[in-house]
Amino acid sequence: MEGMKSMENENAHRGEADRGETERGETDRGDRDAGDPGAADRGELDALRAAFPPEHCLPPLGWDAVRAFEREQGIVLPEPYRTLVAEICDGCSEGPADVDGLIPVAAVPADWGCAQTQRVLSEPFPLTGAWVWEDDPRPYEEIEPLIDEVCNHGSVVLGTDGCGMYWHLVVTGPQRGRIWNISDVGAAPFGAAFGHTTAGDGFAGWVAHWATSRRPWFDVVV
Numbered sequence: 001m002e003g004m005k006s007m008e009n010e011n012a013h014r015g016e017a018d019r020g021e022t023e024r025g026e027t028d029r030g031d032r033d034a035g036d037p038g039a040a041d042r043g044e045l046d047a048l049r050a051a052f053p054p055e056h057c058l059p060p061l062g063w064d065a066v067r068a069f070e071r072e073q074g075i076v077l078p079e080p081y082r083t084l085v086a087e088i089c090d091g092c093s094e095g096p097a098d099v100d101g102l103i104p105v106a107a108v109p110a111d112w113g114c115a116q117t118q119r120v121l122s123e124p125f126p127l128t129g130a131w132v133w134e135d136d137p138r139p140y141e142e143i144e145p146l147i148d149e150v151c152n153h154g155s156v157v158l159g160t161d162g163c164g165m166y167w168h169l170v171v172t173g174p175q176r177g178r179i180w181n182i183s184d185v186g187a188a189p190f191g192a193a194f195g196h197t198t199a200g201d202g203f204a205g206w207v208a209h210w211a212t213s214r215r216p217w218f219d220v221v222v
Contacts, residue, residue, distance in 0.1 A: 040080035044204040048084050051211040057089035058104060069106060074122035077105070077156070078177035081169055081203040096210040097159030097167050109160040118152045124173030125154030125180075130194075132186035150187050155180065158203075169203055179206045 061069070066086040070076050077085065091104040103109060108119075126149045136143055154175075155168035164184035170176050178201045179190040188194075191201025199209035 038079065040083040041204075044080045045083060045088070047204065047211075048080060048207060049088055051095065051207050052089055052092040052102070053094050054089075056092050056094035056101070058091040059089070060087050061085055061090045061105070063087075066105075075171045077171060078169065078203065081156075084203075096207060098161040099159065101159060103157065103159050105156055108157050109166065111160065111162075111164075112157070112166075113164075118148070120153050121156065121171055123149070123153040125168075125170045125175050126150055126173070127180070127187055128174055130186065130188040134185035151182060158206075167206070177202050179203060 063086045066077065066082065076082070085105050089102075091102050091107070093101040095101040100109065126146070131150070133143055133147055151166075154172035155170045158167040158169055158179075160166050166182050167190075168180045168182055170178050170180060175189070181188050181190055188196065189201065190196060190199070191205055192198055193201045197209060199205040
């Protein structure tokens with residue numbers, strides 16, 4: 001099956017910077033430890049502050065709580081989402097996704113179908129390319145465990161558009177830092193790099209796409 005292969009679990013605590021961010025200017029580190037990963041881009045953080053109205057935001061967690069969550073889960077959150085949760089807000093009702101906006105980092109949507117305990121953020125997200133399991137010819141009993149891994153391994157759930165469609169930020173594996181849309185029929189990556197939208201494929205690009213265009217996420221580039 002395209003996109004499915006065994007992957008080694010990367011050590012997110014090595015302090016490796018997110019893709020491309022080692023070359024960017026650092027923002028104010030606040031209460032962060034010197035050993036934390038590469039800093040978020042200041043321009044992206046300014047855009048995120050502008051995108052999320054403070055009156056609709058939940059309070060930020062602070063760096064101590066963010067690092068505690070990361071230790072518990074065995075991961076390091078990608079930037080700029082990491083700094084957003086620590087310094088700006090841990091969720092916002094006015095923002096992506098369509099239903100209830102951006103949900104807290106430790107939450108899942110109200111209509112999430114499986115137990116929270118099934119989620120293993122430290123296991124690598126298993127896909128590198130889109131997979132429509134509705135069209136997969138194999139018996140469902142064979143692919144069901146793979147679907148469970150796609151839904152529950154290596155990502156935080158950012159929110160839902162309803163009708164079984166969820167937004168995920170990948171936190172572990174080769175797709176780390178990228179946004180995926182996972183529904184009851186399949187999974188697809190978000191962003192211009194994959195040919196699906198004009199937006200960047202990371203959290204900042206996903207928010208900017210919502211904040212500046214309000215166009216559907218699947219506006220295909222032609």
